[in-house]
Amino acid sequence: MSLHFPFGPLRPVATAVVAVAALSVPLRALAVEPFTLKDIRVEGLQRADPGTVFAALPFRVGETYTDEKAAAALRALFTTGLFSDVRIEIEDQTAVIIVAERPVIARVNFSGLKEFESEQMLKALRDAGIGEGLPFDKALVDRAEQEIKRQYLTRSLYGAEVVTTITPIERNRVNVTFTMTEGEAARIREIRILGTEVFDEKTLLGQLELTTPGWLTWYTKSDRYSRAALNGDLETLRAFYVDRGYLEFAVESTQVTISPDKQDISIAVSVREGQRYTVTGVRLEGDYLGREDAFRQLVAVRPGEAYRGAAVTATQKSMTDLYGLYGYAFARVEARPEIDRANAQVVVVFTANPQRRVYVRRIDVAGNTRTRDEVVRREFRQLESAWYDGARIKLSRDRVDRLGYFSEVDVETREVPGAPDQVDLVVKVKEKPTGNLLIGAGFSSSERLSLTASVKQDNVFGSGNYLGVELNTSKSSRSFEFSTVEPYFTVDGVSRALSLFYRTTRPFNSLGDKYQIATPGASIRFGVPFSEYDTVFMGIGWERTKIGATAGIPNSYFLYRQAFGESSTAWPLTVGWARDARDSALAPTSGRFLRVNLEASLWGDVRYLRNNLQAQQYFPFGTQYSLMLNAEIGWGKGLGSRPYPLFKNFYGGGLGSVRVFEQSSLGVIDPTGAFIGGARKFNANAEFYVPVPGGGNDKTLRLFAFTDVGNVWREGEPIEARSLRASAGIGLNWLSPVGPLRLSWGTPVKYQPNDRIQKFQFQIGTAF
Structure with missing residues (x-):
């Protein structure tokens, strides 16, 4: 018996040979009488495990x-995706499974790939x-090219071309190479907003993230x-109105056209502005837990003013947060505008449904x-078996996020089946x-080249403890430091920091490179939190x-050394307080930072008091502008019969102090010309x-205008x-990839x- 199919004839033996195309042929044409299997053999395997077939x-x-079982077997084997051909032959009551394995991809290579990292493309x-x-x-090749x-389309590279080359190698493997011709990215040459009367087109274009080419668009x-960016801009435009x-x-239509050479894009947005509505009243409906006055105080919408969508949203959020304080985790507050089109007036109705306390x-x-x-x-301030408190949960989430160990932190509220008054919180991180191995260099206009090397681990063995070894070199300061911090030395959150260090410094503008001040030392410090922001x-x-x-x-x-010897031992005691309520440590725009540090050495060869105070305040002006005010005071005094030690002096001038003046050049100038700072x-x-x-x-990239004032004075001056x-x-401030x-x-x-005077100053590679 021989049956012919598109893939070839079946063997003329007592067989039941079936392939994919044969699955649609009535099985009676294969007429194999049912029998009891004596054995099963698999042939053709090269890499696949026989257990996969069995x-x-x-x-x-x-x-x-x-025959029905044979057909089911063929379907199951083809479904694995491992085989390009499968046949079943029957020989002397033995089922012989003959397979042809698909080639396995040995390597995926890219040629001409510039726009993306290869790891990103491999994942896609x-x-x-x-x-x-x-x-x-082979069917997947077209899918991969698409x-x-x-x-590439997400990067505006509309002319990108892809050619795939398949290279067979030994052991039924292939290398797949994608050759890209990326071309130039298409640029937005024109953006038009049509149908505007109230606001001019330039004002509206200023609200959008998408722009036409400019001198900085190579970076932004x-x-x-x-499409995603355009949709975001349309929502921004709607929120603006x-x-x-x-x-x-309403946005009535959006038209995006691309030039025949796929290099230029034009965007036209047609809008309908409508009329401007004035709020004539605000009404609260629903259940406000008998605290309607408290909720009414949260209303940011004011009668007599134009309707403001941001104020409505802020009111909804404030009310929902207040419900959360009372334990209502699933409260809903909806805003409904009652529009009077004839008079261009609107009444805003807030409808609240607290649902249930949990x-x-x-x-x-x-x-x-x-x-x-x-x-x-x-870090959690919300306790188990306690009433749900939205403010404590948000504070807890923020505290976990500030640890710096996680790229994402989210708190999910889940209902407990069969218990409507209970919820579970799942902290998803x-x-x-958290480890950092750094070998690099920094350069500043004052320090010239400085080398740095450090090994840091912020979360040693998952314990939350810090361990670090740092090495720093520069023209005027060199240091080696080993430090460790245990943030929860006690269960109450008291931290402990240990440090061993060896530092050398040399006054700026000193004569000769061989002179230096060497200070080995060690310290231990405890931090006691008094609030969520104060420590x-x-x-x-010992120094x-x-x-x-x-x-x-x-x-x-030289005179100090003659009077008190070349070596001095001190046992400084430190007491300090810090309050950090800024919205960001790297690029803050609002909030306050306060710091007080008192250092005193009451016994040893050196006895002194040294105090340092700093206050910093940020004021936001809209979403793009902000003002920073900073003030710092340093004060030192010698105790007993000794003067304030020179090697504890403060310095002024340069970045971080009074700019335009050379680094650390303010204050007392030694007769030799060295800048030795001062006690104030x-x-x-x-x-x-x-x-x-x-x-x-x-x-991360901001311009600023500055004004500085200050100086340094000697003790008693x-x-x-x-x-x-x-x-x-x-x-200019820039958090660049290199620092x-x-x-x-x-x-x-x-x-x-x-x-x-040094009018131009810069620093890169170190924190500022």
Whole structure:
């Protein structure tokens, strides 16, 4: 018997040979009488495990074999995706499974890939079925090419072309190479907003993230079109109008056209503004728990003013948060405008449904593979078996996020089946690497080249403890430090920090490079939290300072060494307080930072008091502008019969102090010309931040205008306003990929003829 199919004839033996195309042929044409299987053999395997084949078979040795079972076996084997051809032959009551394995992808290579990282593209292709170790299927090649082109479309590379090359290699494997011709990215050459009467087109275009090419769009890439970005801009446009009373604003159409060479894109948005509505009243409906007055105080919508969508949203959020304080986790507050079109008036109705009060049954932590549960739990202020408190839950989430161990932190509220008055909280975290091995260099206009090397681990063995070894070199300061911090030394959150260090410093502008001040030491410090933002620090240390050889030594240090010896031992006690309520540590725009640190050495060779105070306040102006005011005071005094030690002096001038004046050049100048600082310090700074034109609302790249005032004085010298120095100018802050960069250019406003002026100053590679 021989049956012919598109893939070829069946063998003329007592067989039942079936392939994919044959599955649609009536099985009676294969006419194999049912029989009892004596054996099953598999032929043709090269890499696949025989167990994979046997697991897919619906029959076993000793069972009855039928045509229906054969067809089911073929379907199951083809479904695995491992085989390009499968046949079943029957020889002397033995089922012989003959398979032809699909080639396996050995490597996926890219040629001409510039726009994406290869890891990113490999992940996208693996999701499409193309990846190392996966079976190769020619049908997947087209799918992979479409996925690559889709990735390029997200970057406005509409002319990108992809050619796939399949190279067979030994052991039935293939290499897959994708050759890309990326071309140039299409740029948005024109954006038009049509149908506007109330606001001019330029004002509206300023609200959008998408822009036409500018001098900074090479960095922001805001001149590249994407549908998601356009949809976001349309929502921004709608929010802009609704927040100014135009409730019925609508986008009527959006047209995106691309030039024949796929290089230029034009966007036209047609809008209908509608009329402006004025709020005539606010009404509360629903259940406000008998505290309607408290909820009414949260209403940000004011009668007599234009309807403001942002005020309505803020009111809903404030009310929902207040319900959360009372334990109502599922409260809903809906806003409904009652529109009077004839008079262009609107009444805003807030309808509240608190639903039911609940308490937290259990708090679970999910997603932490290395960090211990207790590290997350000890930051939580919401307790188990306590009433649900929305404010405490938000504070808890923020505290976990501020640990810095996780890239994502989310708290999910889940109902407990059969218990309507209970919920479970699930803290979902996504861990990120917390170790840091750094070998690099920094460069500043004052320090020149400085080398840094450090090994840090913020979350040692998932315990939440810090361990670090740091090495720093620069022209005037070199240090080696080993430190460890245990944030929960006690269960109440008292932290303990231990530090061992060896530092060498040399006064700026000193004569000779061999002279230095060496200070080995150690310290221990405890931090006691008094609130969510306030911490009090207490500690003690040991330092032994040695003033080096006399070659090139400043005269002041020479006299100090003659009077008190080349080595001095101190046991400084430290007491401090810090309050950090800024919205961000790297790029803050609002909030306050306060710091007080008192250091006293009451016994040993050196006895002194040293105090340092700092106050910093940020004021936001809209979403793009902010003002920073900073003031710092340093004060030192010698105790007993000894003067204040020179090696504990404060320094002023340069970045972080009074810009435009050379780094650390303010204050006392030694007869040898070295800048040796002073025992008293004051500086005040003001910076007004604005976005870089074309940079949107990117807070990692900001321009600023500054004005600084301050100076440094020796112990006992009168502090007078006429001795202050002042400067003003402009600058740039950039959190660049190679480290924070700060540039400033200014001019002295109040100075003396002998001051060292440096109008342009910069620093990169270190924190500022």
